[in-house]
Amino acid sequence: MAHDLIALIAHYGLFVVFINVLAEQAGVPVPAVPTLVVAGALAAGDRLPLPGVLLAALAASLISDTGWYLAGRRFGGGVMRTLCRISLSPDSCVKQSELRFQRWRGRMLLVAKFVPGLSTVAPPLVGAMGLRPGAFLLLDGVGSLLWAGAAVGVGYVFAPQIDRVIDAIEQAGVVALQGLAFLLVLYIAVKWWQRHRLLVSLRMARISVEELNDAIAAGRNPVVVDVRSSAARLLDGRAIPGALLADLEGVHLALADVPRDRELVIYCSCPNEVSAAKAASLLMSLGYRNVRPLQGGLEAWQEAGYPVATLPAEHSGAHDRVA
Structure with a gap:
């Protein structure tokens, strides 16, 4: 044989x-x-x-x-x-x-x-x-x-x-x-x-794209955080309008001035929202009380027909905010 x-x-x-x-x-x-x-x-x-x-x-x-x-x-x-x-x-x-x-x-x-x-x-x-x-x-x-x-x-x-x-x-x-x-x-x-x-280990409540859109429309103004890597943002230059760009490892630094009771929505582009869930777990361990990953991430947001912004090349790094 x-x-x-x-x-x-x-x-x-x-x-x-x-x-x-x-x-x-x-x-x-x-x-x-x-x-x-x-x-x-x-x-x-x-x-x-x-x-x-x-x-x-x-x-x-x-x-x-x-x-x-x-x-x-x-x-x-x-x-x-x-x-x-x-x-x-x-x-x-x-x-x-x-x-x-x-x-x-x-x-x-x-x-x-x-x-x-x-x-x-x-x-x-x-x-x-x-x-x-x-x-x-x-x-x-x-x-x-x-x-x-x-x-x-x-x-x-x-x-x-x-x-x-x-x-x-x-x-x-x-x-x-x-x-x-x-x-x-x-x-x-x-x-x-x-x-x-x-x-x-990352099991937690998610927020759907419909719920996030409703929250924005209702004026609750949740802080939306994009924790994709710089390389991922180069791959896909779209982002949710108004999102804060942050590195996964430094997301707590990007949110240092945000009150602990502020509503936070974290999104990424990886399967099962793993990066977003990791960021949410880190933030909750630091005292943030209302943090949820976005179910389906950026892809689900766009597929639902909600608006997206295009990132300029110079805004692919962390701690910038999407226009």
């Missing part, structure tokens, strides 16, 4: 490498690293050309990544949010990707393929953020070559040992498959439990 993989790669060669890498980078859950490792081992035995393996992997990565990059440029942050909704950690996917971009900018492409959950998200993110095509192709090409080279290199250097491991897996047969299946189920269960614990 395991040797079938070697036979398949040896027979169809670079085509298998190309298709596997293309599919994985497109988001299909078919890991390409085992194929690249085996291809490296075959290259060590002169059964596949080493430069050809690397070029096939590089071409497949660039084709798939360029498609996501163009989708990001065309459709903006919506593409990334769609990808994150189908991830095992949707509550942190968008936020973590935005923070990595905020820190590394386009250089994140150099390491994206080594970071679980970031490989497919990075190209549309940098596209939505406006990274130039030339810079994208250079950085993504180098990152793809580093990733493929690492996997192929492992196979090339440890070719004899890899063959023994494959033999051991084949001899274990059903037991090995059951073990791998158990580890996969365990991983999914752990991720689900982590997410469940996070959502339980």
Whole structure:
């Protein structure tokens, strides 16, 4: 069974490498690293050309990544949010990707393929953020070559040992498959439990977009706070009119002059309003008595047809107020 993989790669060669890498980078859950490792081992035995393996992997990565990059440029942050909704950690996917971009900018492409959950998200993110095509192709090409080279290199250097491991897996047969299946189920269960614990810890009353609109129309003048990251505001330059822009970590500083009994509504753009709920929890711990996250966030507000303002580029930072 395991040797079938070697036979398949040896027979169809670079085509298998190309298709596997293309599919994985497109988001299909078919890991390409085992194929690249085996291809490296075959290259060590002169059964596949080493430069050809690397070029096939590089071409497949660039084709798939360029498609996501163009989708990001065309459709903006919506593409990334769609990808994150189908991830095992949707509550942190968008936020973590935005923070990595905020820190590394386009250089994140150099390491994206080594970071679980970031490989497919990075190209549309940098596209939505406006990274130039030339810079994208250079950085993504180098990152793809580093990733493929690492996997192929492992196979090339440890070719004899890899063959023994494959033999051991084949001899274990059903037991090995059951073990791998158990580890996969365990991983999914752990991720689900982590997410469940996070959502339980942030369980609190939300305010709907209709209730917020009614409160504004009735003259209650709630303080609306946007706790999206600077990168998220660059991705989506819309905001609720009159909202105060604040960093999640410094939201209490932005509200230092606001009375503790003032009505506060916090919104973000992440799934399950996680950032808004975290900000609300922090503010309540500091004595603010009337704080609620906005259910559905900015997206729900706009979908309901309520007015939005466009952020000028210079107002993407914190402690500004939207006109």
